[in-house]
Amino acid sequence: MKKLLAIGILCIMTTAVIPGCVNNKEININNSNKITIHESISEKNITKIVKYAKNMNLIYYDENGNIVNPYNGDKWKYKVFIDATGQKFLLKNKDDPIPNWTKEILGNDFKVINVPLTNVVVMSSTEIALMEAINDDGSVISSVKGIMWGKSYKWYFKDINKSLAEGKIIDVGSSSNPNWDEIIEINPQVIFVYPGYDGDKIIAKCKELGITYVADAEYLENDPLGRCEWVKMFAAFYNKEPEAKRYFEKVENNCLKVMNKTKNCPKVTVAWGYNSQWGCYVPENNSYVAKEIMFYCNGDYIFKDLNGTGSAKIDYETFAERAKDADVWIIPSSPTWLSTFKKDNPGYETFKAVKNGRVFCKSDDYWQLGLLKTDEVIMDLATILHPEAFKGRKTHFFLKYNIENNTATSFIAK
Numbered sequence: 001m002k003k004l005l006a007i008g009i010l011c012i013m014t015t016a017v018i019p020g021c022v023n024n025k026e027i028n029i030n031n032s033n034k035i036t037i038h039e040s041i042s043e044k045n046i047t048k049i050v051k052y053a054k055n056m057n058l059i060y061y062d063e064n065g066n067i068v069n070p071y072n073g074d075k076w077k078y079k080v081f082i083d084a085t086g087q088k089f090l091l092k093n094k095d096d097p098i099p100n101w102t103k104e105i106l107g108n109d110f111k112v113i114n115v116p117l118t119n120v121v122v123m124s125s126t127e128i129a130l131m132e133a134i135n136d137d138g139s140v141i142s143s144v145k146g147i148m149w150g151k152s153y154k155w156y157f158k159d160i161n162k163s164l165a166e167g168k169i170i171d172v173g174s175s176s177n178p179n180w181d182e183i184i185e186i187n188p189q190v191i192f193v194y195p196g197y198d199g200d201k202i203i204a205k206c207k208e209l210g211i212t213y214v215a216d217a218e219y220l221e222n223d224p225l226g227r228c229e230w231v232k233m234f235a236a237f238y239n240k241e242p243e244a245k246r247y248f249e250k251v252e253n254n255c256l257k258v259m260n261k262t263k264n265c266p267k268v269t270v271a272w273g274y275n276s277q278w279g280c281y282v283p284e285n286n287s288y289v290a291k292e293i294m295f296y297c298n299g300d301y302i303f304k305d306l307n308g309t310g311s312a313k314i315d316y317e318t319f320a321e322r323a324k325d326a327d328v329w330i331i332p333s334s335p336t337w338l339s340t341f342k343k344d345n346p347g348y349e350t351f352k353a354v355k356n357g358r359v360f361c362k363s364d365d366y367w368q369l370g371l372l373k374t375d376e377v378i379m380d381l382a383t384i385l386h387p388e389a390f391k392g393r394k395t396h397f398f399l400k401y402n403i404e405n406n407t408a409t410s411f412i413a414k
Contacts, residue, residue, distance in 0.1 A: 051252075052226035055217040057082040058236055065101035070241040071232075079115075079236050080106065084195045084217035085203065091115045091236055111212060113190065116238040121146035121188045123175055123202065125155075126218060129372040130231045132157060133247045134240040143238070145186045146172040156365040174198075180205065190214050190237070218371070222309045224288045224296070225252055228374040254375035255296060258382045262298040265386040270299040271323035271353065272330045275316040275344045276337075282319065284308030289332075297382040302326055320347055328385055329353035330398070331361040335406050342403060354403065360384050361401040361408050370397055387413035 049058050049069060060068050060076040068074035078099060079091040088110040090102055098112060120143050122128055128147070135141045141159050150171030155161045163169040170186065173179040175198040183191070191206060191213045193199045199215070206213040214237070218230035228251055235244035270293050273282040283289035285301070286309045293299040302322045306312050323329060329351060331338065338361065342348065353359050362370075370377050380398040383390040390413040399408035 050229060050232065052223045053218075053221055053229040053232075054223075054226060055084060055220050056230060056233055058232060061099075061105075063099065065099060065105065071245050076241075078102075081214075081233065081236055084215040084220075087111065087215070089113055089214070093239075113212070113237070115236070116143075116240075117189050118143050119145055119186065119189050121148075121172060121183055121186060121191045123148050123191065123193045123199065125149075125368045126371050127192045127194075127216065127234075128157060128160060129368060129370075130218070130228075130234050131238075132159075132372055133231045134235050134238060134243040135159075136240075136243050140234070140238050140240065142168075144169055145188065146170045146183060148172055148175045148178055154364075156368045175202065178202065180209070183211070184209065188212075192216060194219060220309075222286050222288050222291060224292050224374050224378060225255060227288060227371060251375040255378050258375075258378050259296050259298075261389055262296075262382050262386050265298055265389055267298060267300045268327040268385050269302055269325070270328050270330065270385065271302050271319075271326035271351075272332060273303075273319060273323070274331045274333070274341065275319065276333075277340070277344070279313050280316045280319045281311045281313050282306065284310055284312050287311065292378055292381055293385075296378050297385050299328070299381075299385050316345070320345075320351075323353075324351045326351070326353055327356075327358060329359045330384075331359065331401060334362050334364045334366070334399075335401070335408050336364055338401075338406055341406065348403060357400070358384075359401045359403060360398045360411065363397050363399055363408075366397050373397075383413050384411055387411075 049060065049071060050056050059080045060070055060074070061078045061080070062068050062075065063077040068076050070076050077096065081089045081091060083089070088106050090098065090106065090110055090112045092098070092112065092114060094114040102110070116139065122144055128144070131140045131144070141163070144163070147160070147164070147169055150164050150169060152171070152174065155164070160169065164171065170182055172182045172186070189212065191202070191211060193202050193213050193215050194217060195203070195215045203213055203215065216230055216233055218227045221227040229248060231244050231248055235241050272289060272293065273280060282303045284306045285304045286307070290301050290304065293301045294304065324347070331341070348354055366377075377397050379393070380395040383393050383395050384398050393413045395411045398411065400411040401408045
């Protein structure tokens with residue numbers, strides 16, 4: 001829940017390079033960082049590393065400082081990553097020297113990290129989710145020595161549970177008040193954080209203690225594939241580009257299949273949100289949730305007129321007035337957190353979706369496994385919106401919600 005609202009950070013370019021820029025043309029990364037393309041680079045070799053993630057900047061080089069693309073099969077020697085706070089990193093294998101062209105590209109203000117990483121602390125379960133995607137040999141998760149909130153909630157990743165139980169991973173406390181003595185004892189090569197919220201305090205403390213941090217920003221992406229594509233950042237720190245390529249292409253292809261399958265289905269109106277003790281929040285029209293509904297699953301979102309990339313707080317009366325006529329009502333929580341739903345949402349029984357049995361909620365494991373299985377989330381969403389196109393399919397992340405007894409079960413399309 002901690003990543004629902006977007007915050008402002010440096011505007012970093014979507015693509016690693018700009019098609020059309022050639023020989024000695026500068027590529028602006030942001031207002032203060034520039035990357036120079038060397039003479040030997042031809043236009044055809046300047047290709048995108050990232051397709052969907054607007055807030056990620058990652059560039060690969062050969063030993064001579066020429067830009068290459070391992071996702072197109074090129075061999076790399078060095079990597080440059082600019083994180084969500086503008087830090088510049090040169091990633092290299094331990095035995096490789098720092099190349100003499102580095103300052104020409106990065107200036108004097110950059111950090112060197114030897115990869116693959118073997119000792120890290122992680123702030124968020126979403127970071128763990130993307131690390132799991134490239135953990136084919138166990139080396140990525142085995143590098144995790146500390147996790148914030150490690151034992152504070154249920155983990156749906158078996159290897160994390162096992163490592164916490166065996167003491168291989170230490171619970172280093174909450175992200176709002178981590179145990180810095182334990183973190184110092186771990187002596188991590190990197191702490192993976194996200195900017196904003198508690199992350200800013202962690203970043204400030206890392207600077208004070210001289211601990212290297214890397215800020216990722218998947219939660220700021222307004223496309224579900226953009227969020228998922230941050231797996232490429234983690235791949236860069238673990239030399240897992242082939243694994244990231246296989247994983248992401250599978251997810252992308254499955255999502256595009258859903259788009260193709262639903263594009264001619266009759267549109268259904270979709271309400272997303274509910275009233276709780278914290279108020280009534282709904283996704284704005286350029287958020288990744290709205291994109292899942294409208295772009296990937298051909299749904300008609302009832303608040304598509306609310307401009308923005310995050311969530312908007314509205315009064316319940318406004319929500320109810322529109323939601324009461326929606327074909328499908330999605331409640332973005334699990335029954336675990338919906339014990340006061342009936343009291344908080346007066347008049348729900350008059351909603352069209354309630355009368356027709358088309359009310360859905362989320363599974364308990366959605367917030368951990370959902371990012372890892374982005375394609376299954378979108379397939380589930382498409383299944384509940386257009387069951388006629390997915391006959392026989394059983395959902396996992398979106399469950400049929402029984403409001404009267406606050407229970408939920410998988411939905412089977414008929």
